[in-house]
Amino acid sequence: MVANRRGKISQLNARFFGARDTFQDDLRAARERDPAAHSTSEILLYQGLHAVWLHRVAHGLYLREHRFSARLISQISRFLTGIEIHPGARIGRGLFIDHGMGVVIGETTEIGDDVTLYQGVTLGGTGKQGGKRHPTVGDRVIVGTGAQVLGPLVIGHDAKIGAGAIVVKDVPPETTVVGNPGRPVMISGTRVAGPDIEHARLPDPVAESLETLTRRVTELEHHADPAQRGPGQVDPASNGNSANRSAHAEAREIPTSGEG
Numbered sequence: 001m002v003a004n005r006r007g008k009i010s011q012l013n014a015r016f017f018g019a020r021d022t023f024q025d026d027l028r029a030a031r032e033r034d035p036a037a038h039s040t041s042e043i044l045l046y047q048g049l050h051a052v053w054l055h056r057v058a059h060g061l062y063l064r065e066h067r068f069s070a071r072l073i074s075q076i077s078r079f080l081t082g083i084e085i086h087p088g089a090r091i092g093r094g095l096f097i098d099h100g101m102g103v104v105i106g107e108t109t110e111i112g113d114d115v116t117l118y119q120g121v122t123l124g125g126t127g128k129q130g131g132k133r134h135p136t137v138g139d140r141v142i143v144g145t146g147a148q149v150l151g152p153l154v155i156g157h158d159a160k161i162g163a164g165a166i167v168v169k170d171v172p173p174e175t176t177v178v179g180n181p182g183r184p185v186m187i188s189g190t191r192v193a194g195p196d197i198e199h200a201r202l203p204d205p206v207a208e209s210l211e212t213l214t215r216r217v218t219e220l221e222h223h224a225d226p227a228q229r230g231p232g233q234v235d236p237a238s239n240g241n242s243a244n245r246s247a248h249a250e251a252r253e254i255p256t257s258g259e260g
């Protein structure tokens, strides 16, 4: 009887100190990763920290099958912080949610240790399927503001997801991914060569189609009206390969104005 009681007390002790260490790690994470933090008392006001701590309580209840109370705490936390973490999500030590507002973390999400999330991040599913449907995020991963990480994919340790990226495929460890769809720009500190796109002059498919059509009409008009062909020019539709080619080449250079 006494041994039983002692066993229970030491179990409670272990749980208490384990929880205390985890909560301290969350505090340390905010202190280390927020350059704007000046003191511990200031950090205690962060809603990102409140959301993570409330989630740890909710997750404990969820694991003990107290699903309603778990969900209630999660909803209260969402109301107070603007951060929605499903009580089923498994979150490692030292999660730092900076600014927080608009973060959504789905039920089957798994997050490693020392991960940083910024405001507006979604770790979500792609549809209504059941089972494991949310991301698994490795240790020390950074997910930039507004990034959407969707589906049961794996983000490797030390990866960085750029602000505003949409990621629907696995990301290898130590890789930086940006854009939509997310593409790697950095692997283990080395830049990945990408297509040379001048962002200020992106292609305009509608203008290109119109230009092609105008050129084609000019060519056809030129072929149809022998008066417009210069001396020595052969109807390209007839024969004479080299003559055909020069007629085509000239036709491309004829301005469209004043014709037809």
Ligand SMILES: CC(C)(COP(=O)(O)OP(=O)(O)OC[C@H]1O[C@@H](n2cnc3c(N)ncnc32)[C@H](O)[C@@H]1OP(=O)(O)O)[C@@H](O)C(=O)NCCC(=O)NCCS
Residues within 6 Å of the ligand: 099, 118, 143, 144, 145, 160, 161, 162, 163, 164, 165, 176, 177, 178, 179, 185, 186, 191
């Ligand atoms: C993705 C990120 C981690 C990359 O940082 P980095 O390792 O220093 O890499 P660089 O800044 O050298 O960027 C590498 C390339 O990706 C591009 N890039 C960087 N971030 C990008 C983004 N979010 N979206 C699109 N392209 C991006 C850069 O322009 C650069 O392209 P280039 O090679 O053509 O010049 C960082 O830009 C980022 O988005 N961090 C999130 C920070 C955040 O959310 N802060 C919120 C504070 S409130």
